[in-house]
Structures are given as structure tokens and as C-alpha cells.
Amino acid sequence: MSEAPTLEQLDALEREALAALQQVENSEALHAWRARYFGAKRTEGALEQLMKRIGSLPPEQRPAFGRRANAVKQTLIAAYEQREAHVKTAEMQAALQANALDVTLPGRPIAVGRLHPSTLTLRRIIQIFTRMGFEVYRSPEVETDEMNFTLLNMPPDHPARDMWDTFYTTTPGVILRTHTSPGQIRVMRERSKNGPQPLRVILPGMVYRYEQVTARSESQFNQVEGLVIGRRITMADLKGVFVEFARQMFGSAGQIRFRASYFPFTEPSVEVDVYLGTETERARMLTKGTGWLEIAGAGMVHPTVLRNGGYDPEEWSGFAFGMGPERQAMRLYGINDIRYFWQNDLRFLEQF
Numbered sequence: 222m223s224e225a226p227t228l229e230q231l232d233a234l235e236r237e238a239l240a241a242l243q244q245v246e247n248s249e250a251l252h253a254w255r256a257r258y259f260g261a262k263r264t265e266g267a268l269e270q271l272m273k274r275i276g277s278l279p280p281e282q283r284p285a286f287g288r289r290a291n292a293v294k295q296t297l298i299a300a301y302e303q304r305e306a307h308v309k310t311a312e313m314q315a316a317l318q319a320n321a322l323d324v325t326l327p328g329r330p331i332a333v334g335r336l337h338p339s340t341l342t343l344r345r346i347i348q349i350f351t352r353m354g355f356e357v358y359r360s361p362e363v364e365t366d367e368m369n370f371t372l373l374n375m376p377p378d379h380p381a382r383d384m385w386d387t388f389y390t391t392t393p394g395v396i397l398r399t400h401t402s403p404g405q406i407r408v409m410r411e412r413s414k415n416g417p418q419p420l421r422v423i424l425p426g427m428v429y430r431y432e433q434v435t436a437r438s439e440s441q442f443n444q445v446e447g448l449v450i451g452r453r454i455t456m457a458d459l460k461g462v463f464v465e466f467a468r469q470m471f472g473s474a475g476q477i478r479f480r481a482s483y484f485p486f487t488e489p490s491v492e493v494d495v496y497l498g499t500e501t502e503r504a505r506m507l508t509k510g511t512g513w514l515e516i517a518g519a520g521m522v523h524p525t526v527l528r529n530g531g532y533d534p535e536e537w538s539g540f541a542f543g544m545g546p547e548r549q550a551m552r553l554y555g556i557n558d559i560r561y562f563w564q565n566d567l568r569f570l571e572q573f
């Protein structure tokens with residue numbers, strides 16, 4: 222038979238349990254406390270253990286012990302619930318503080334990339350020509366001397382080769398193209414035998430010249446070559462296309478003019494100027510005081526070039542042009558020095 226429990230033991234248990242509860246600061250400790258005094262799945266609590274021994278008390282003492290044990294149980298339950306509420310609130314507050322989100326903080330600005338003014342201008346030019354029914358072709362930047370000159374009616378030692386100061390490579394006969402015109406030969410050869418006629422293509426891309434760099438001339442710049450070949454193409458078609466192009470590119474104020482010129486691969490040849498005026502210092506400088514800025518060379522495709530491309534000049538005629546997008550970007554965006562284009566100065570690039 223077990224030893225009889227005493228009221229003092231109940232008092233002691235109550236004191237100990239309440240004191241222990243005051244130390245409880247988190248859910249884990251709260252759980253442990255509960256298991257210790259009220260029991261868990263497989264273990265008896267301290268209070269239960271005392272109550273079980275009630276049978277070893279003389280019967281007349283049992284009611285008093287039972288009442289006191291019940292009172293202790295109620296006190297502990299009430300104290301537990303109070304502590305539980307306190308612990309839960311404290312834990313929630315800690316969690317909120319740890320994950321605090323200040324919605325009034327300003328956002329981090331996202332650096333926005335921009336398109337280069339040359340790209341912007343090229344896209345505009347391409348859009349205008351594709352709307353007029355032109356296809357876009359690409360041709361290599363590293364070219365043969367033959368494509369760049371000979372097949373364009375400039376055999377070796379032809380004086381007109383001097384119009385383009387050339388970057389040569391260490392491979393004989395291989396150069397950096399000085400203009401996009403060799404693309405004319407490549408497209409004609411591909412399309413003269415098969416493919417839909419009339420031919421209407423543009424060829425955008427970089428060209429390279431061993432040239433003195435100035436405010437209006439770079440040693441590397443873009444060109445957009447244009448080529449139209451059909452059965453009855455005339456100079457009037459060339460003028461019509463350019464007038465429409467200028468209207469769309471520069472608006473109704475975009476005045477252009479044609480000047481007689483010379484290129485070995487076109488006959489007759491012209492140069493096309495856009496009007497900048499002489500009002501501002503910048504306009505005077507860009508136009509050398511004339512008010513007009515040259516944006517393209519053009520003309521009727523020379524019979525020899527048609528033949529080199531596989532077209533019979535008795536049957537076919539066409540016009541071609543080569544324009545400079547950077548010169549047009551200068552007109553569009555009011556840029557007064559072509560050297561800004563490739564300097565990669567963010568103060569310049571961020572304006573577009």
C-alpha cells in the first residue's frame with residue numbers, strides 16, 4: 222500500500238507549479254509544464270499521481286483532500302490559461318516584428334535600358350521602307366575587294382576607288398566594306414534567276430572608312446542600301462520614293478533636294494540633301510553654311526552592275542541608294558556632333 226498523501230503535499234505542488242509557470246516564456250516550455258503537472262498521452266501528471274493515492278487516506282479525511290485537490294486543479298488550469306494567452310501574444314508580436322514590412326519605404330528604382338539613337342533611327346527607316354513593300358536583307362561587313370569595288374564597275378586601279386578610303390585586312394583581296402553597295406550584287410545574284418520581281422530590298426548595316434573623323438564624319442557608321450529592279454523603273458520612281466520617305470521621316474517640313482553627282486555604279490547619279498536651315502550655329506556648322514545636309518547617294522543602276530548581278534539591262538532597269546542613318550539621327554534629335562554616337566557616354570545615351 223502506498224503512502225497516504227497529505228494536504229501539505231498538495232499545497233507544495235500548487236506553489237511549485239505556479240512558480241514554474243512564471244518562468245514559462247514560450248510554447249515549448251508551456252507544453253512541458255502542462256505535461257509535468259497534468260500529464261500527457263503516456264505519462265501521468267504530478268496532480269493525478271497525488272489524487273490516485275487518495276484511497277490510502279482514512280475515509281473521513283478523503284472529502285477534504287478531494288476538495289483541496291480539485292481547488293488546486295482549478296487554480297492551476299486558470300493560471301495555465303492566463304500564461305498561455307500571454308505567451309501566444311508575445312510570440313505573435315515577436316513574429317510580426319521579425320517580418321516587419323514598412324510599406325511607406327520608397328521603392329528601389331529600376332534602371333531602364335534605352336535604345337541607341339542609331340538603332341532608333343534604323344528602326345524608323347526600316348519601318349518606313351517595309352511599309353512601302355521593301356524586304357530587309359543583310360550582307361557581310363567583311364567583304365571581298367571584288368564585291369566592294371570591281372563588280373560595282375570599279376576595276377582595280379579605277380580612280381573612283383579613291384572616293385572610299387579603305388581598311389584592308391592581312392588577307393589579300395579581303396577588306397572591311399566601305400559601303401553597303403556590295404549587298405546589291407549579292408541580292409541581285411540571289412534573286413535574278415529565281416524569286417519574285419520586281420525586286421525591292423533594303424540592306425542596313427555597318428560600314429568602315431579610313432577617314433578623318435570630324436563632327437559630321439565617322440570612320441564607322443551605318444548605311445541603309447536600297448535597291449529596286451523592275452521592267453520599267455525610272456528616275457521618277459527614285460524621286461517619288463525619296464519624297465515619301467522624307468515626308469514620313471522628317472514630317473511635312475522635311476524638305477529634300479536632289480543634286481547631280483557621280484557614282485561609278487549608277488548613271489545618272491544624284492545626292493540627296495535634307496534641309497536644316499542656317500538659323501542656328503549648329504545647322505550652319507553641319508551644313509557648311511548651305512542649310513543642306515547630305516543624307517544619301519543614289520541613282521539608276523548602271524547596266525554593267527545589272528549585268529554583274531544577273532539582270533539583262535535590255536530588259537530590266539532599277540534604282541539604288543545608300544543613306545546614312547546617323548546623319549538623319551542628327552537631324553531628328555538635334556545632335557551636333559557625330560562622334561557622340563560611338564563614345565558610349567551615358568550622359569548622351571540616356572537622353573534617348
Ligand code: FA5
Nearest residue numbers: 400402438439442515516517518519541542543545548
Ligand atoms: C556611298 O557610299 C554610295 N555607296 C551610296 C550609293 C548607293 C550611291 C547606291 C548610289 C547608289 P557616300 O560615300 O556618299 O556614298 O555615302 C552615302 C551616305 O552615307 C552619305 O550620304 C552620308 O549620309 C553617309 N556617310 C558617308 N560618309 C559618312 C561618314 N564618314 N560618317 C557618317 N555618315 C557618312
